[in-house]
Amino acid sequence: MNLRSPGPTPCPPDVLQAMGRQMIHHRSPAFAEIIGRVTDSLKQLFETKSDLFCLSCSGTGAMESMVVNTLSPGDRVLVVSIGVFGDRFATIAKTYGADVTKIDFDWGTAADPDAVAQALQKDGSYKAVCVTHNETSTGVTNDLEAIAAAVRRVQPTALLLVDAISSLGSIRCPVDAWDLDVVATGSQKGWMVPPGLAMVSVSERAWKAYEQSKMPRFYFDYGKAKEFLAKGQTPWTPAISLFYALDVALRQLVAEGIDGIVERHQRIADLTRTGVKSLGLELLADERCVSNTVTAVNVPEPIEWAKLYKLLQDEYDTLIEGGQGPLAGKIFRIGHLGWVTEKDIQVTIAALRGALPRLGYALPETAMA
Amino acid sequence: MNLRSPGPTPCPPDVLQAMGRQMIHHRSPAFAEIIGRVTDSLKQLFETKSDLFCLSCSGTGAMESMVVNTLSPGDRVLVVSIGVFGDRFATIAKTYGADVTKIDFDWGTAADPDAVAQALQKDGSYKAVCVTHNETSTGVTNDLEAIAAAVRRVQPTALLLVDAISSLGSIRCPVDAWDLDVVATGSQKGWMVPPGLAMVSVSERAWKAYEQSKMPRFYFDYGKAKEFLAKGQTPWTPAISLFYALDVALRQLVAEGIDGIVERHQRIADLTRTGVKSLGLELLADERCVSNTVTAVNVPEPIEWAKLYKLLQDEYDTLIEGGQGPLAGKIFRIGHLGWVTEKDIQVTIAALRGALPRLGYALPETAMA
Numbered sequence: 001m002n003l004r005s006p007g008p009t010p011c012p013p014d015v016l017q018a019m020g021r022q023m024i025h026h027r028s029p030a031f032a033e034i035i036g037r038v039t040d041s042l043k044q045l046f047e048t049k050s051d052l053f054c055l056s057c058s059g060t061g062a063m064e065s066m067v068v069n070t071l072s073p074g075d076r077v078l079v080v081s082i083g084v085f086g087d088r089f090a091t092i093a094k095t096y097g098a099d100v101t102k103i104d105f106d107w108g109t110a111a112d113p114d115a116v117a118q119a120l121q122k123d124g125s126y127k128a129v130c131v132t133h134n135e136t137s138t139g140v141t142n143d144l145e146a147i148a149a150a151v152r153r154v155q156p157t158a159l160l161l162v163d164a165i166s167s168l169g170s171i172r173c174p175v176d177a178w179d180l181d182v183v184a185t186g187s188q189k190g191w192m193v194p195p196g197l198a199m200v201s202v203s204e205r206a207w208k209a210y211e212q213s214k215m216p217r218f219y220f221d222y223g224k225a226k227e228f229l230a231k232g233q234t235p236w237t238p239a240i241s242l243f244y245a246l247d248v249a250l251r252q253l254v255a256e257g258i259d260g261i262v263e264r265h266q267r268i269a270d271l272t273r274t275g276v277k278s279l280g281l282e283l284l285a286d287e288r289c290v291s292n293t294v295t296a297v298n299v300p301e302p303i304e305w306a307k308l309y310k311l312l313q314d315e316y317d318t319l320i321e322g323g324q325g326p327l328a329g330k331i332f333r334i335g336h337l338g339w340v341t342e343k344d345i346q347v348t349i350a351a352l353r354g355a356l357p358r359l360g361y362a363l364p365e366t367a368m369a
Numbered sequence: 370m371n372l373r374s375p376g377p378t379p380c381p382p383d384v385l386q387a388m389g390r391q392m393i394h395h396r397s398p399a400f401a402e403i404i405g406r407v408t409d410s411l412k413q414l415f416e417t418k419s420d421l422f423c424l425s426c427s428g429t430g431a432m433e434s435m436v437v438n439t440l441s442p443g444d445r446v447l448v449v450s451i452g453v454f455g456d457r458f459a460t461i462a463k464t465y466g467a468d469v470t471k472i473d474f475d476w477g478t479a480a481d482p483d484a485v486a487q488a489l490q491k492d493g494s495y496k497a498v499c500v501t502h503n504e505t506s507t508g509v510t511n512d513l514e515a516i517a518a519a520v521r522r523v524q525p526t527a528l529l530l531v532d533a534i535s536s537l538g539s540i541r542c543p544v545d546a547w548d549l550d551v552v553a554t555g556s557q558k559g560w561m562v563p564p565g566l567a568m569v570s571v572s573e574r575a576w577k578a579y580e581q582s583k584m585p586r587f588y589f590d591y592g593k594a595k596e597f598l599a600k601g602q603t604p605w606t607p608a609i610s611l612f613y614a615l616d617v618a619l620r621q622l623v624a625e626g627i628d629g630i631v632e633r634h635q636r637i638a639d640l641t642r643t644g645v646k647s648l649g650l651e652l653l654a655d656e657r658c659v660s661n662t663v664t665a666v667n668v669p670e671p672i673e674w675a676k677l678y679k680l681l682q683d684e685y686d687t688l689i690e691g692g693q694g695p696l697a698g699k700i701f702r703i704g705h706l707g708w709v710t711e712k713d714i715q716v717t718i719a720a721l722r723g724a725l726p727r728l729g730y731a732l733p734e735t736a737m738a
Contacts, residue, residue: 020385020389023380056564061426095585096585195425195609216465216585218429237428240564242565
């Protein structure tokens with residue numbers, strides 16, 4: 001199966017092989033060695049010297065962890081939303097009693113850093129700004145560097161909580177250089193590992209907020225994670241197999257280096273966009289902010305998405321993902337992060353070129369070859 | 370490595386092989402088939418017709434989920450504790466604002482159902498009773514049937530929240546027959562699967578409590594889990610590989626049947642206890658309530674636990690686990706749940722027979738052979 005979802009992504013053979021390793025005990029020296037190495041490598045790729053933890057949960061669990069470890073009920077929070085995952089950030093913060101103001105930008109566009117600054121200027125009492133680096137639902141990458149700089153300019157002490165789930169490990173996100181406070185990603189994205197682990201970095205500023213935070217937390221408690229990581233452990237039994245896999249994947253990623261990883265994702269994203277447009281299709285996202293990990297494409301007339309989804313799987317061995325929420329049926333999304341090559345994209349474009357006309361779509365003449 | 374911890378436990382080769390399968394998409398028909406089959410099989414072994422969900426987290430996450438989905442801040446909760454995990458249940462409930470009364474029994478003994486009934490009689494306003502079925506920290510199995518009956522007799526509407534993490538799938542725990550409300554277990558215990566998934570069943574009574582519950586929850590929300598399971602999905606990206614593995618393991622467990630599983634654990638536990646006693650060692654637990662999944666053994670004079678732990682790993686390729694909390698250094702624990710055979714136990718006893726005298730322990734004459 002040519003799995004071209006923006007997560008889970010296919011995993012390299014040696015990563016899958018590591019998944020099949022027999023169990024070791026999670027409080028043994030053997031596990032301490034692995035978690036130590038994994039944590040160090042992740043810090044390199046997060047470009048941070050801060051604490052960093054691996055939590056056994058999905059990315060959504062990591063988003064919840066950011067909220068409950070730094071905030072108290074009633075805290076004012078500005079959530080910058082450009083899609084489903086920005087909205088989810090707001091919902092989580094509200095669920096735990098934060099006083100949430102959401103600033104929305106049209107789906108398919110990026111957040112305007114000046115608008116974020118203005119929102120902060122209107123009211124200086126925000127405790128935190130929550131922002132999505134790469135919005136998986138729309139295929140848009142925010143200019144996080146500019147947003148972070150705008151926040152720091154207007155309200156230097158505000159916490160920056162960043163959903164970098166589908167960017168980190170694929171799109172540059174230098175945590176310390178951009179002065180981000182809590183930054184989360186998930187194993188099934190650029191990291192080339194099956195889902196089940198989330199990784200979060202926690203700045204000094206975030207630790208101060210943790211000390212004051214009154215939201216209830218237990219499973220996701222960063223203080224416990226820190227206490228146990230000092231012993232080479234996790235507070236609760238971790239998803240050991242995923243640590244094996246991440247250990248293998250990180251060796252490859254660290255060897256490739258951040259510049260190499262970022263350049264590869266750029267190159268393959270360019271190829272995807274060129275391929276999609278060669279079929280006469282339109283991107284959902286504004287060209288100035290298109291994502292290098294996922295491309296969202298408008299479903300063209302007269303295609304019914306459900307039929308295309310099924311046909312691609314049944315006869316082209318290719319899975320692409322549909323739209324979420326209000327975009328369901330209106331867009332499809334091609335994932336191109338993690339273990340992805342030019343050939344995977346060529347196969348995907350060829351599958352679309354084959355399937356679309358069978359459902360009544362007229363290919364442009366230039367795509368006929 | 371002869372891993373004889375009470376979790377993670379070793380996994381059979383075909384289960385490990387399944388862990389190495391390539392990713393599929395978690396919102397595809399292929400995943401719906403797996404989660405459907407896994408859920409049905411789990412219901413058979415939980416002996417329940419209630420809803421049942423797999424959460425991507427450890428057992429502790431599942432404990433938290435039981436609390437936050439059924440209770441509100443201020444609710445009175447009776448926690449029956451016989452060790453570390455009973456205490457943890459109380460801590461989680463307190464963390465989320467429940468009004469917790471803890472009834473403690475000596476570590477190494479089981480809870481007295483009459484004492485539980487009396488505690489409830491003194492105050493009829495308890496919303497829930499939290500109880501550990503099998504206490505992994507002391508090697509004790511509570512008489513859950515009698516405790517549940519006592520609760521129902523005194524306070525028929527109280528919720529029974531059960532940590533069956535190290536019992537279900539090994540020790541009989543018929544959820545519907547005993548009228549238990551929320552019951553949780555973890556993949557790395559009797560289920561022969563690596564850690565990272567927890568499974569919970571949710572009764573009709575628990576759903577009514579859910580509707581009233583005001584504790585904040587998002588990642589662990591049962592309502593979301595139910596809504597998505599109806600579509601053959603999970604609300605958030607699940608640990609797909611662990612579903613593959615659980616699917617394989619459950620085929621074996623369902624084929625063996627509950628009676629077979631329970632009998633096997635009884636037989637191997639008996640062998641463990643006989644073996645340990647043949648070395649002149651004493652069990653921590655009262656013989657009337659010893660666990661069939663984990664045996665806790667008092668560290669004998671003049672043995673230093675840290676040295677025994679290291680020697681067994683370094684020279685006997687065997688890992689057993691130490692005590693937790695106040696029992697650290699005072700006991701060790703042999704796990705015998707999941708994929709375990711008579712031979713594994715014989716090897717473990719032989720390792721102890723070899724290692725203990727090297728650290729100064731005098732074996733009884735009968736153990737010399």
